[in-house]
Structure formats: C-alpha cells, structure tokens
Amino acid sequence: MSRPIEVPLAPECSACIVSSLKTMIPLLTAEPNEQFEMFRLAYKRISEGYDKGLTPVVLSISLYQELYTRAGVEDPYKQIKYESTKAALKTLPLIEERLRGLEGKEALDASLAAAITGNVIDFNTAAHSPDLDRLVETFDEIRGEGFHIDDTEALWSSLTSRTGDLMYLADNAGEVLFDIPLVRLIRSLGWRVIYVVKGKPMINDATREDTTGTELETLADIIDTGGWAHGVPMEWVSREFLDAVRSADIVISKGQANIETFPAIQQQTGVETYYVTRAKCPHISAAIGTEAGTNVVMRRTGHVVPK
Amino acid sequence: MSRPIEVPLAPECSACIVSSLKTMIPLLTAEPNEQFEMFRLAYKRISEGYDKGLTPVVLSISLYQELYTRAGVEDPYKQIKYESTKAALKTLPLIEERLRGLEGKEALDASLAAAITGNVIDFNTAAHSPDLDRLVETFDEIRGEGFHIDDTEALWSSLTSRTGDLMYLADNAGEVLFDIPLVRLIRSLGWRVIYVVKGKPMINDATREDTTGTELETLADIIDTGGWAHGVPMEWVSREFLDAVRSADIVISKGQANIETFPAIQQQTGVETYYVTRAKCPHISAAIGTEAGTNVVMRRTGHVVPK
Structure with missing residues (x-):
C-alpha cells in the first residue's frame, strides 16, 4: 500500500x-457593484471555509458554484x-513532429512530456495567441528535465504486459488536445481508453464539448464525472463515474485538481493509478513529495482501510 | 491646468x-493558525474598505499597518x-555601459529608461539572483518601445532652461539604484536633488537604510516622507515633507504608488511634476490614459481649486 495523498488547506x-x-x-x-458584492461574498465564504477546515478544492468549488448560480x-x-482549443489544435502538430519515429518506452516518455506540456501552458489567462515556438521549447525542456517523480517504467510495464480498460481523467480545455499522442499510444498497445471530462462547466476544465470533433472521440470512449466541479471530489461525482472507476484496470489522472481529489477514490478502489502533472502549487507538490516546478508521473496502488 | 489623476477602487x-x-x-x-487569522482579518478589512470606498492604496496601507503591528x-x-539592493548593485554597471557616451536629450531618455528598468524588474518576489543579461535586455526593450506617454521634451526643456530644487520621489529598495544615472544627469545640469524615501519600512519601499553607502548619498539630499506608507498619501506624510514639496521647483515621481498618491499633493501645490513609471496595473494605466505594459513619462502642472 502506498502513502495516501492529502492536500491540506494552507493559509495562502x-x-x-x-x-x-x-x-x-x-x-x-x-456590473461593478455586483463585482464588489461577489468579492465580498468570496471573502465571507473563505473565512467560513477556514473555520470548517475545508480542503482547498472543496472550498473553491462551493464558492464557484455559488457565484455561477448567483450570476x-x-x-x-x-x-x-x-x-484554448483553437490554439492547441494549431500547435499540436509541432509537438507531433517531435514524436514522429519514436518507439517503445521512448515514445511513452515523449507522449507523457507532451501531456505535461499541455498542463504547463496556461491558456486560462489572456494568452489567446500563445507563442508556438515557445510551446515546442517547453516540450523540449520537459524532455530535458525528465520526471522528478518517475514511475514511467512501472507504467510501461503495465501497459505492455496486459490489456484492459484504461481510464484517463482529463484536465483543462485545450490542454486535452496534448493528451492525444499518449491516448493514441495506449490504444495502439491494445487498451480501451475511457476519457473522462467534467459533467458541467467549471472554470476552464474540459467538458464533452471541448473534445467534440477532435481525434479523442475516435480514440476513446468519452464519459463525464457527472460532477459540477474541477477535479473529481467524491462529494460531487456521479455513481456512474464511480462504477466506471471500479471497472477500470488502470487510471491516468492528469493535473493538479485530480491529484487533490482522485486519491480518496483511488484508495477505496485500489485501482492502479498514475498521476501525471506539472507540480505547480507548493502545497500540492509537498503533499506528493516533490518540489514546485517539477514533472511528475507517480504510481499509487492499493486500498486504504478506513479508520 | 491638467486633468487630475484619480485611481478608483475597483473590485479586482x-x-x-x-x-x-x-x-x-x-x-x-x-505560525499557521496566526497566518489563517491574518488572512481572515484581511478579508474583513477589505470588505469594510469596500463599504467606505477607500482608495486601493489607503486600503492596503491601513491593512498592512495593522498586520505589522499585530505581528x-x-x-x-x-x-x-x-x-534586492545587492542584486541591483551588481547589475547597474551593465546598464551604465549602455549609457556611456550618450549626451543631451538622448542621455535623458536613456536615463529615464534605466529608471523604468528598475521599476520593471520585480526584486520583490523570490528573484534573488535576477538574470543579468535579461535585465540589460529589459533596458534595451524599453529603449526600443519608447514612452507611450512622452513628456520628455518638456522635462528636458525645464531641466536645461533653468535650475533649482528637484524632488525625486523614490520607489522600491534595489530599484533606487537604477535612478542613479538620471539623478547624476540632473545634478550635472546644475540642479540640487532632494531624494525622498519612506519614513518607516512599508513593504519593499526604500527607506534611508536602502540608500546608505550608495552614490545617491553623494548626489542628493536624502529626506523621507515621514510616513509609514508606500507612496505619499496625504493622510500619512509629515508636514516637513509637504513643506519640502512646496519649496521644490520640479518633482519626479517614480512608480505606481506615487502616481496613486502624489497627484493630490501636486494639485494643491501646483508643482511641475513628471510621473515616471512602467504602467503595470490596468486601473492605474486607465487613470493616466494609457495601457498596461507601457512606459510613461507624464507631465502635470497647475492647481486644482477645491470644490
């Protein structure tokens, strides 16, 4: 059994x-007055969240849901x-050129680097025309840096020694396009891929709409979490999603919100899980035993018996 | 009479x-519990500040004073x-190499660009070993971009057609070193320079200590605002400082906090003032009629008669 991952609420x-x-x-x-009121509401809810000791992801989801509803x-x-999707569609071919001709474990590592490149590039902000060359540079940097937590050998071994259902927990819109090389590789090894987007729009997390018309539709069965949340917090996901986790043989969990929320489900189901992310927040990084700014492919398995 | 500058409190x-x-x-x-309490206090004070319609600079100063006192x-x-000072001391010579041999108005423009370079580089955060080459690049970029609001001709004309007392309102520690070429040039034109730091430490704003042992001490008379605040908010500066403004012939006001606070004093005294800054915040930029990311040398003169 591996050490459970828990991200605490820190003051920052x-x-x-x-x-x-x-x-x-x-x-x-x-409307400026309504904006003031929304910020005021946020301060109130954050203070209350501190009292209740909510986790950061639950605190933010509750608050965002309230603000969406109010507006x-x-x-x-x-x-x-x-x-984001438009920009990613334009830039993906440049990454794919770099991947051409790679085989075996090297292809896996490079595809993971591509997936992490998507995680690094912040399409969330005003960067509507990201620098294409810079994106390829980012990919090269990640390839050069390697994985600070590196369970890629275990992943490669699992992917090549058997087949079955692989569940892939997606992260943001746009970013999902950079998952394509990895999903394609996994498919080519004989796996069925279940690609999981969010049930309802929450911040820039990908929903079904953000995969429509992309190669992901031909590579994978696309399902959703049933939840109105970033990540997959147990409180907000559907029974159908949890059933799908239970029948999965391997899970790839992408990005930080999934690292904050999927471990609770992983520990109950015991499903072999690989957390793939760029560690950005220092608290999440500390929780998984690395430093901010590093690339992570981390394996977790086994049940945790509830206390 | 010029249009008065007022930076409103915006929700963001x-x-x-x-x-x-x-x-x-x-x-x-x-101590984490105390950190939680301080954030909670901050949310309370910001909400209250919204009710009172405080300006952003007054709201932040009151809050910071309360947190400093509490701790x-x-x-x-x-x-x-x-x-910051250590890093600036190391990097200044590289900028000065670029300035060597420049004369007249060109020397003024380049010295203003050096001062704005100081304003751009954020020594405030964890960048303890800023990239020296990058800093020179920033200077070159500013030289290339020029000034989006450009009253440098008026400044050059004022500096060369007469002499007197020039008051220079400093901004952050470290950054002050990049003011040296400009102060040196102004001195060489026959002006006495009164260089103004803050009365008590407030965030990373320069105090007397941050100029100690630097060439600024030999170039200028160093005084302080008498205030425990960033910028020079009327509520917090000393009578001595206001007297010094009244006897100044020209003021150079550096950075955003001074643009938020000095106009109130400038309008009362009518002193010819040049606001030198990189416009960073969109609201401050809008208030002075430019866009975020631009370099500003903006002249203001004349009294505003109180309503």
Whole structure:
C-alpha cells in the first residue's frame, strides 16, 4: 500500500482562490457593484471555509458554484476554452513532429512530456495567441528535465504486459488536445481508453464539448464525472463515474485538481493509478513529495482501510 | 491646468492586495493558525474598505499597518530588500555601459529608461539572483518601445532652461539604484536633488537604510516622507515633507504608488511634476490614459481649486 495523498488547506490557498476570481468575476458580470458584492461574498465564504477546515478544492468549488448560480451564467469560460482549443489544435502538430519515429518506452516518455506540456501552458489567462515556438521549447525542456517523480517504467510495464480498460481523467480545455499522442499510444498497445471530462462547466476544465470533433472521440470512449466541479471530489461525482472507476484496470489522472481529489477514490478502489502533472502549487507538490516546478508521473496502488 | 489623476477602487484591487499577502504574511509569522487569522482579518478589512470606498492604496496601507503591528515586526521585507539592493548593485554597471557616451536629450531618455528598468524588474518576489543579461535586455526593450506617454521634451526643456530644487520621489529598495544615472544627469545640469524615501519600512519601499553607502548619498539630499506608507498619501506624510514639496521647483515621481498618491499633493501645490513609471496595473494605466505594459513619462502642472 502506498502513502495516501492529502492536500491540506494552507493559509495562502485563499490568495490563489481570490486570484482566480480576478478572471472569473468579470466573466460573470460586468456590473461593478455586483463585482464588489461577489468579492465580498468570496471573502465571507473563505473565512467560513477556514473555520470548517475545508480542503482547498472543496472550498473553491462551493464558492464557484455559488457565484455561477448567483450570476445565472452557465459557462463563463466558454470563450476562453474555445480560444484554448483553437490554439492547441494549431500547435499540436509541432509537438507531433517531435514524436514522429519514436518507439517503445521512448515514445511513452515523449507522449507523457507532451501531456505535461499541455498542463504547463496556461491558456486560462489572456494568452489567446500563445507563442508556438515557445510551446515546442517547453516540450523540449520537459524532455530535458525528465520526471522528478518517475514511475514511467512501472507504467510501461503495465501497459505492455496486459490489456484492459484504461481510464484517463482529463484536465483543462485545450490542454486535452496534448493528451492525444499518449491516448493514441495506449490504444495502439491494445487498451480501451475511457476519457473522462467534467459533467458541467467549471472554470476552464474540459467538458464533452471541448473534445467534440477532435481525434479523442475516435480514440476513446468519452464519459463525464457527472460532477459540477474541477477535479473529481467524491462529494460531487456521479455513481456512474464511480462504477466506471471500479471497472477500470488502470487510471491516468492528469493535473493538479485530480491529484487533490482522485486519491480518496483511488484508495477505496485500489485501482492502479498514475498521476501525471506539472507540480505547480507548493502545497500540492509537498503533499506528493516533490518540489514546485517539477514533472511528475507517480504510481499509487492499493486500498486504504478506513479508520 | 491638467486633468487630475484619480485611481478608483475597483473590485479586482482586493485580489491584488490579497495576492501581496501571500508574500507578506509568511514574513510576519511562521505560525499557521496566526497566518489563517491574518488572512481572515484581511478579508474583513477589505470588505469594510469596500463599504467606505477607500482608495486601493489607503486600503492596503491601513491593512498592512495593522498586520505589522499585530505581528510586532518592524521590517518584514528587510532580507528581500537587502537582496534586492545587492542584486541591483551588481547589475547597474551593465546598464551604465549602455549609457556611456550618450549626451543631451538622448542621455535623458536613456536615463529615464534605466529608471523604468528598475521599476520593471520585480526584486520583490523570490528573484534573488535576477538574470543579468535579461535585465540589460529589459533596458534595451524599453529603449526600443519608447514612452507611450512622452513628456520628455518638456522635462528636458525645464531641466536645461533653468535650475533649482528637484524632488525625486523614490520607489522600491534595489530599484533606487537604477535612478542613479538620471539623478547624476540632473545634478550635472546644475540642479540640487532632494531624494525622498519612506519614513518607516512599508513593504519593499526604500527607506534611508536602502540608500546608505550608495552614490545617491553623494548626489542628493536624502529626506523621507515621514510616513509609514508606500507612496505619499496625504493622510500619512509629515508636514516637513509637504513643506519640502512646496519649496521644490520640479518633482519626479517614480512608480505606481506615487502616481496613486502624489497627484493630490501636486494639485494643491501646483508643482511641475513628471510621473515616471512602467504602467503595470490596468486601473492605474486607465487613470493616466494609457495601457498596461507601457512606459510613461507624464507631465502635470497647475492647481486644482477645491470644490
């Protein structure tokens, strides 16, 4: 059994949540008084969240749900997500050129690096025309840096010694396109891929719409978490999603919100899981035993018996 | 009479203030419960500040003063300021090489670009070993971009057609070193320079200590605002400082906090003032009629008769 992953609420988490509101609130309303009220509500809810000791992901999801509902806006990041996808579609071929001709474990490592490249590039902010050359540079940097937590040998061994159902937990819109080389490779090894997006739009997390018309539809069965949340917090995902986890043989969990939330499910099901991410937040990095700024492919298996 | 400059409180200002607390609060206390309490206090004070319609700079100063007092820490940024100064001392000669041989108005423009380079580089955060080449690049970029608001002709004309007392309102520790070429040039034109630092440590704003042992001491008379605040908010500066403004013939006001606060004093005294800054915040940029990311040398003169 591996050490469980738990990301605690740290005081600075509130600063990151507030920082995200700088993008979100203007997308919810253009009216300054209503913007003030939304920030005020946020401060109240964060203070209350501190009292209750909520985890950062649960605190932020509750708050975002309340703000979305108050504004009556279903998908405030719609335009940002659309632009992200457009930019990713344009830049993916440059990464794929780099992957051409690679085989075996080397192809796996490079595809993982591509997936992490998607995780690094922040299409979330105003970067509507990201620097294409820079993106390829990022990919090369990740290839050069390697994985600071590196369970790629175990992943390669699992992928090549058997077959079955592999569940892939997606992260953001746009970023999902960079998962294609990895999903393609896994498919070519004989696996069925279940690619999981979010049930309802929450920040810039990918929903079904963000995979529509992409190669992901031909490579994988696309399902959703049933949840109105980033990540897969147990409180908000559907029974159908949990059943799908139970019948999966391997899970690849992409990005930070999934690292904050999937371990609770992983520990109950015991499913062999690989967390693939760029560690960005120092608290999440500490929780998984690495430093911020590193690339992670981390294996977790086994049940945790509830206390 | 020129249009008065007023920076309103916008909803997103709170997000910037909270973001600064991410650096500040860990410098005030290492104790997590106390950090939670400080964030909670901040949310309370920001909400109250919204009700009172405080300006962003007054809201942040009151809050920072309360947090400093609560923690009983006089200068939480001491180490950061020390590192900033050390780094600036090392990198200044590279900029000065670029300035060598320049004369007349060209020397003024290049010295203003050097001063703005100081304003661009953020020694405030963890960048303790800033990339020296990058710093020179920044200087070259600013030289290439030029000034989006450009009253340098008026400044050059004023500096060369007469002499007198020039007051220079400094900004951050470290950054002050990049003011040296400009102060040196102004001195060489026959002006006496009064260089103004802050009365008490507030965030990473320069105090007397941050100019000690530098060439600024030989070039200028160094005085302070008498205030415990960034910028020069009327509520917090000393009578002595205001008297010094009244007897100044020209003021150079450096950085954003001074642009937020000096106009109130400038309008009362009518002193010919040049605001030199990189416009970073969109609201401050809008208030002075430019866009974020531009370089500004903006002249203001004349009294505003109180309503």
